Amino acid sequence: MLKTENLSVGYGNYVVIKDINLEINKGEILCIIGPNGAGKSTLLKTIASYLKPLSGVVYLNGKIVHNLKPKDLAKEMAVVLTERVNPGNLTGFDIIAIGRYPYTDIFGRLSKRDKEIIYESAKLVNATHLLEKNFFEMSDGEKQKIMIARALAQEPKILILDEPTTFLDANHKIEITLLLRKLATEKKLAIIVTLHDIELALRIADKMVLIKDNKIMAYGYPENIMKRETVNKLYDLKRANYSEIIGYFELKSNPKKDLKIFVICGGGSGANVLRYLVKNGYNVVVGVLHKNDADYFIAETMNLKIIEEDAYNPITDENFDKAVNEIKTCDIVVCTNFPIGEINKKNLELIEISKKLGKKIIFYDGDISVFKNVLK
Structure with a gap:
């Protein structure tokens, strides 16, 4: 469904990660992990066409992502980034409705079908009770649900999320990660996500990418690649050990x-x-x-x-x-x-x-x- 071929990402002449060859199909979760500054967000933004690749190609169903018109791409791919948003007095409904922009007319009018999809998207993330609540009044966990619902309202085939559990407490972290697994399994979405919490990533990922020192350190099934020596090296651990049996440190x-x-x-x-x-x-x-x-x-x-x-x-x-x-x-x-x-x-x-x-x-x-x- 989506794959990268010899992709290099970065800014200007500075290469952050090079020689990236990944593939994800519908119903799969691809989780990207690595130390801060390794380039996880840069990779996501390039796949999402926010940044142009320094070299190589990102394909979506055989089409080059960076050649697609924004409105056409929005019907195929939705993105949720970590940046905090300040939408003023918009309600949960208003935020989710933004996800319908690829389908509305030039005046942005919502049809009956649009409103149904907005409600269905909120229901998928267990957020129907937030539809009339002002966004600025919501907790971080509630805001994250609304932003994911906004992405789902685009009816995408691929969902890209950058650190969706940042700022969340333990309960909401688990809830959001389980939600991603549900979306992949039940809605057959292909999901690409960066996470800091290895323990949660292991529980939901079908594939994992480990990034360090401007390159892909390992890529494949987490059960195959998440070994002690590899993870210890990934994070330069000196005072702790990773255990594949325990799934943590x-x-x-x-x-x-x-x-x-x-x-x-x-x-x-x-x-x-x-x-x-x-x-x-x-x-x-x-x-x-x-x-x-x-x-x-x-x-x-x-x-x-x-x-x-x-x-x-x-x-x-x-x-x-x-x-x-x-x-x-x-x-x-x-x-x-x-x-x-x-x-x-x-x-x-x-x-x-x-x-x-x-x-x-x-x-x-x-x-x-x-x-x-x-x-x-």
């Missing part, structure tokens, strides 16, 4: 305190404990964890020392002894409310051994304040 362990803590956990019960201890600079050892355990993936991403066991295998005497030796050198043992089964029941013995060794034991049941008066 974890802080790397960087102990600043002498206190050494052994954590007995499993089944995800240790996630909050490990994050609390690592961000506060404690020296943490964790075990015995199976290599398919949720806590294992978190601890491994943090670069923690792990006493590990192969997936589905009962804890061996060798690994049990390794854990005991670590506990002997620790100041505090933390035990979470982990699920107990045949393969990890030896972890219960670690608690009893910790008691015999006279170790201070903290039993964590979900309230992190249990550490407040114990850890200094």
Whole structure:
């Protein structure tokens, strides 16, 4: 549907990104990510014909985008940018109605069909209650809904959005990203979007483009390209690691305190404990964890020392002894409310051994304040 061939974008003689070869079809979401200043917005504006390409071509259904008349292009492609707008006293209805300009007569009169499409567009984004509300009175989330509805009123085949979740709270970020997935799936729109939130991008994108250092660093299915080494390099991460299993980042362990803590956990019960201890600079050892355990993936991403066991295998005497030796050198043992089964029941013995060794034991049941008066 839309593709770029050897596209280079930028300003004047300055090339921001070169050799761009992308393709998106109806019903797909192409998400562009990268550090600030990488050229994501420049690429979007060039695809949308706001900027002329320095070289190469953007095709839309076989036609060169930059050769299309604005009114014809507006019937095929709609754009929502990050710039805040100040439309005075216009209502939600008035803003959405602007999307009908490619179809109205020279006087801009709205037909019955135009009004129906305005209402349908508002309904698609769950914003019919905003039709009579002044735009300047709306929250950022409400404004974003109206701007997307305005774009939908153009009845486009391609929707382009630049950072649509900027300025939004968590609830509205999720709502907007889920809306994009719905539009792609149900309305068969091809959507090109830039996002800062990798976690949300992974949940909705069919394809992803990673941009850095004036070039496309990776392009393809997110499940194929979003690997630790690639994402760490994309953002020049030094104090954190990306995990494709978790789909986000974890802080790397960087102990600043002498206190050494052994954590007995499993089944995800240790996630909050490990994050609390690592961000506060404690020296943490964790075990015995199976290599398919949720806590294992978190601890491994943090670069923690792990006493590990192969997936589905009962804890061996060798690994049990390794854990005991670590506990002997620790100041505090933390035990979470982990699920107990045949393969990890030896972890219960670690608690009893910790008691015999006279170790201070903290039993964590979900309230992190249990550490407040114990850890200094």
